[in-house]
Amino acid sequence: MLDDMKSMERVMADEDIKITAKGVDVFYADTHAIKEVDVNIQNKAVTAFIGPSGCGKSTFLRCINRMNDTIDICRVTGDILLDGQDIYAKDVDPVQLRARVGMVFQKPNPFPKSIYDNVAYGPKIHGLARNKAELDEIVEKSLRRAAIWDEVKDRLDAPGTGLSGGQQQRLCIGRAIATAPEVLLMDEPCSALDPIATAQIEELIDELRQEFTLVIVTHSMQQAARVSQKTAFFHLGNLVEFGDTDKIFTNPEDPRTESYITGRIG
């Protein structure tokens, strides 16, 4: 038993684990939304959460930066470790945690501010820039990394809400990058976008993998197959199967996973 644990830890170390979840349960009032989930999320890679609607994948994603704290009736038990540190420990401030674990939402939600102010919002709050020049630099760098700089550099004062849906989503990604997070959580980032914008975002996700640990919830299995290295399949609140994306999609172990990816359940 002890040997087992040791060997597991060795595997984890080998794989360079960023986030570890152990026995995580989530309850919404009386509903048991997530049941005993254990998962290791690899550093500087894309992990995809797939599964049918209502399976709990978004709920679990929101546990990783404690966004569920804003919902009164939600209760989380178990441990989630970020770099070995329990993020639900008493001395962890969710506000600081969220600066390290950024989030991009399903529907693009730029603030009703200029493009510049949208990106500068996080750095200003966390005091990442000492002066205007540094702030300008962060904004430009973030927008470049979000692959939208060339489209907006001449109208940084224009409202962010005036951009197209795909541009808005890339702006939101840039906004999340600007706070210099280590992990980026994306909750179905392409579900409100057309195919061309989706392709741009997927390309961007692939590039961001160089610098960030990404966790992406998606309804599209093709998308998971295209962008992720690891895939976790959720079903009815359980983590059914977790492993390399190639393996999950070509040779799943659990019959439920196979049924889902071949379109028999979902």
Added chain:
Amino acid sequence: MFGLTFLAVFVLGAVFYYAARNRAFRLAGDTPQALHSRPNYHGFLAFLLAAIAGIATLVLIWSLWGALIESRYVAHIIEAQPELSPIEVELVLNDARALAEGGIASKTDALRTQIASEIGAQTALHHYGTMALSLLAALGAGLWCLRSAHIGWRARNRSETIVRRLLAMMAVIAVATTAGIVLSLIFETLNFFNNIDWQVHKFLFGTTWSPLSGVQAGKLDPDKVGAIPLFAGTLLITIIAMLVATPIGLFAAIYLSDFAGPKVRAWAKPMLEILAGIPTVVYGFFAAITLAPFLRNSGESIGLPIASESALAAGIVMGIMIIPFISSLSDDVINAVPQSLRDGSYGLGATKAETIRQVVLPAALPGIVSAVLLGISRAVGETMIVVMAAGQGANLTANPLEAVTTVTVQIVMLITGDTEASTAAGPAFTLGFTLFCITLLMNVVAQRIVRKYRELYD
């Protein structure tokens, strides 16, 4: 009589509804889908036509006939006693009416009794004649509708057209009333300016307001109709009221929408609504009897002279009155800011306070601005509180501790005073018109501001 006929026309319309509906069923026979319009529409059209024809006839004939016989009485009276003035003729006519109905007349003489008997004879004819005519009209329209109905009868289209016209008529009534009020304001204002020999600048920029002193009827003194003290007083009280209402209302709204738990909300919101339901006259005597003496006494104790009727007391109480308007409107717009924006901000590691200040409030700003402007227009137009607590003297001062007077107070004074109405109405209407122009201007400006922000924030 009038009401009875009205009711009868409606009953007739209902009868036609069922008649036309049944006829439609019979027309259709075994193939109800062959009818162009559903039987209910046949019935509805018959009802509409009968009711409209009946009521239109009733109103028209009743009033025209009535006017006709009245003019005959008047001619009769003038013929008998040509020396009477129009008002005296009216008096004779009223006495005659009273006699005819068995009431008490101010005086009974040959002329009055004669007219009374005439009225007795004519009135019955007038009433029954009108009733018969309007019932006939309703009957005719209904029968015409029944006769015209056939398989392809476009009852639905016709009834929808009629309903649309009725709706348009109601809209016209609303707009026309507004136009009528504005026109009468303008007319009286021009009259007043004519009365002061078109020295409009003396009204707009003069600093002495005492329009009726030494005037019983006729000409006003242009040097005593300067409205500046009134507008200054209104402005002063409005500013005090908004200084009280805006921060309290807005912060209460922020607390209620983003910080308060459901339990606190459940009782705090209704409490605020109750504040809005208190009649302004209650606020008025609260200001005059409770707050003003309290302010005066506390002023005295620190050596500050505060008048017992002061702009401060009126303004504070007016501000309390406006709090619920601002808080409830702001609460609505703050709640309308989508949760996704808040999530976006929290997701970047912003605290609740940062999120509210930098994301929620800017997004809700247009609504908050319009809430504040609505509050200002209420403050400007508010009367009861200032009548009781602000004073009546037209005192040009910026000191909130002194008594001031407002435009609305002076309108009340003018209209309820014992000067002849035709003289007092001029300045009152002119003040009202000026107030109307100011509020209108403010609303236009507010809407422009709101639209500008909306373009930015949508």
